[in-house]
Amino acid sequence: MPSIIVKGMSCNHCRMSVTKALEAIPGITGVDVDLLGGKATYEETAPVDPAVVKKAIEAIGFEVAG
Numbered sequence: 001m002p003s004i005i006v007k008g009m010s011c012n013h014c015r016m017s018v019t020k021a022l023e024a025i026p027g028i029t030g031v032d033v034d035l036l037g038g039k040a041t042y043e044e045t046a047p048v049d050p051a052v053v054k055k056a057i058e059a060i061g062f063e064v065a066g
Contacts, residue, residue, distance in 0.1 A: 001043055003039055006039070008063055014035065019033050021057060027047065
């Protein structure tokens with residue numbers, strides 16, 4: 001299961017925003033965002049370019065580490 005480190009999340013609203021942004025990407029399902037750990041994991045039904053994931057997270061105002 002792919003995962004990314006998301007910086008800047010501080011509340012449940014942040015967690016839901018990241019979840020919605022990832023779920024909007026074709027090929028991504030089963031999103032789980034760990035607010036305390038700053039990590040989002042997801043399943044892919046088709047290969048998804050990590051750059052697309054990073055761009056979606058950054059577009060809603062968060063930073064992707066790594």
